[in-house]
Amino acid sequence: MNRMLLIAFREFLENVRTKGFWFGILMMPIVLVLVGVVPIIVENTRVAKNYAVIDETGVVLDAVKQELSVRDFRHLLTDFTKGEEDMLPAFLAVFFPEIRALDEEDQENIVDYLFNDGKLDDNLTRRLTNQLTRHRSAIIDWWANLSDEERSQLSGSISANYFRLVDVTNLEQLKEMIESEALFAYFIIGRKVVEDGSGTKYVSNNLTDRDLEIWFGELVSQYVRDQRLSQSDVDADIADWINEAVSFEGVTLGKDGETEEVDSTDIARQWAPVVFVYFLWISVMINTQMLITNTIEEKSNKLVEVLLSSVSAISLMGGKIIGIAGTGLTIITAWLIMALAFFIGLPMAAGIELPIDLSSVMADPWFLGSFVMYFLLGYLFYAALLVGLGSLCNNLKEAQNLIMPVQLIQMVPIFLMIPIGRDPNGSLAQVLSYVPPLTPFVMMNRAAGPPSTEEYVVTTILLIVSIIVAFWLAAKVFRVGILMTGKPPGAAEIFRLLRAPVTRRVTSP
Amino acid sequence: MNSIELTSVNKFFGEHHAVSDMSFEVPEGAVYGFLGPNGAGKTSTIRMIMSILYPDSGTLKVLGDDQPERVKDRLGYLPEEKGLYKKMKVKEIITYFGTLKGMSRRDAAAEADKLLVRFGLEDAASKRCEEMSKGMGQKVQIISTLIHDPALVILDEPFSGLDPINVELVRDIILDLKHDGKTVIFSTHIMEQAEQICDSILLINKGVKLLDGKVAEVKGQFSSTLLVDYDGDPANLNRPGIVRVNNMGNSAELSVEEGADTQALLRELMDAVKLNSFTLKEPSLHEIFVRTVGESDT
Incomplete structure (x- = not known):
């Protein structure tokens, strides 16, 4: 475990020094400025x-x-x-x-x-x-x-x-x-x-x-x-x-069952998860991509064998995944701090009262907690799949072909964002919550509903079990794949790797 | 005591039998050569010793432990294909590899300083790896292999691609290690180097051990060779009692049949070609290699 953390820490430091990391962090203020400024420009022009x-x-x-x-x-x-x-x-x-x-x-x-x-x-x-x-x-x-x-x-x-x-x-x-x-x-x-x-x-x-x-x-x-x-x-x-037309007054049921008037803050609250899903998706994408790039770089730099002479393949894989999770958490923490500063600090400092109480929406602990948790779970799930496949490839081009199916699945939540945001407890949303590759995004999407406790418990258990299975399979592929040279294997060969019994228990040194 | 003991070790990659019924011992303190053509199974054997791969059957004892992964921290390994993190600084990466071998950061950093001085790289300590020349990079890799003062050092093809100066450097390092009582295993397919440096050798081909033992003993198993400098038709060198002619133009290495009368051979050869010199000596490792591998291939 100790060695795994050493690997993780090095991985973290290396990523923090890259341009991609800073681009990832700075993307947030850029998006915030675009969201704030572009409609005004459009309006004025x-x-x-x-x-x-x-x-x-x-x-x-x-x-x-x-x-x-x-x-x-x-x-x-x-x-x-x-x-x-x-x-x-x-x-x-x-x-x-x-x-x-x-x-x-x-x-x-x-x-x-x-x-x-x-x-x-x-x-x-x-x-x-x-x-x-x-x-x-x-x-x-x-x-x-x-x-x-x-x-x-x-x-x-x-x-x-x-x-x-x-x-x-x-x-x-x-x-x-x-x-x-x-x-x-x-x-x-x-x-x-x-x-x-x-x-x-x-x-x-x-x-x-x-x-x-x-x-x-x-x-x-x-x-x-x-x-x-x-x-x-x-x-x-x-x-x-x-x-005279009849107009219905928008009312929502409060927690105590009393009706409350709907105001724009409630509507913002309803749609806030969509924004969170968007950033969740981006951060999972950025970090899994980083993981693949680093794995292949290490392999093509011929560093893998040196590393494997000191640590087991599983420690190496685990260390990389943890290190990049750390990078990702740093990025999203920076995002949250910037967003809170933008929506709460800035208006406060300038003495402006926003028409919508965004601070309460943004800082809603339920949303923030879901965001961080689903980032970690979603990242871990895709990290396991992609690091396994990435380990088979010698360069990014090979990897692009091999990971395409996974990336197609990764695209799905983007198309679901609006329909689920509109009907967070509809049957589409409910059913898709139980599909582990989609669970983090769909459940985040539904956070304004929010889903029932049973749904949270069952989908989370399902997701965690899937992550464990994904890791188990990834480890099998990784320990062989990371030393493989030449053309990456086809689906049949990968399947054979998955079925092959583990020759000997690998204990971390 | 033996640093390494392999007993009937087998390793398959799919249908391919990469290492077959391999048994040998590496005595402590020895400089041990793994010899064999490309694809003979040298790297697979080394990887099993390093617990990077695991044997499908057989037993493997490293530094007296039959669970080799438990002694990983006391082994130093320089793979044939090796690299460095381009963005990391020299001292940083050496220290990192030290900590991966279980050293504390402080000890690793101190040891890195010492080794950088010993290898004349003290000025490069804060350079990035990508700024280094190839030779300097190799030194950094060797320092990273030795930082934790391993009891057993394994070098996979350490001489391949090196210029003569670096070949000497690596050879001196191996001899220093031997002097310090470390066990050194290195693999090569250049026999002259093995002959110069090794105490013992293992010769493998197609995953099968052909022979092993102390260099002198191995040579003793083979009949002597005649080294001749000559002018004339090389076909005339083929005499009864000579098993194989390794013709090099103006000179030739002749393998003599066991029990042959070398004096009679000399007289015959003097008649056949113009002899400029004639030396009777034990066979070179190269000769043994070519003969043994050739036989096993047919």
């Missing part, structure tokens, strides 16, 4: 899609524009972009912060007052009521005269960020614009759209991206529905009542 409308009715488009203007104004109040206060006119800037501070219902009341001739509620402050009454028409004018460009700067939610109406109605010209990609699509609203919905068209060269079609279609549908209701003499309030 998105180009709004241009569209045009030929309105044969002559009324629908105006109504849609009006509705859109109101919706956008609502976004102005709810999602105002920080730092753009300078763009507000002076009269509005004075009391705008007060409006921003109101709850959604009061804001809706103000929108209703400004655009639908509604009445202001009594619960608004006197000052605010006065300001609004005094500046009502100025606000409406200011808003109506803003360009799309100006509007889009005021809030990220305003529609001009995504879609912009181009004032062209000439068919020939529209076709040309679509050809030259100056226009994403144009709509034709048929004359009898309210009567029977006929004559509507959506023309575009890109029919896979349906965002614009769905968005504009919904706006027109709403107008058409309102028209039909009013033509049928249905009272406006009744129409609203009929139109």
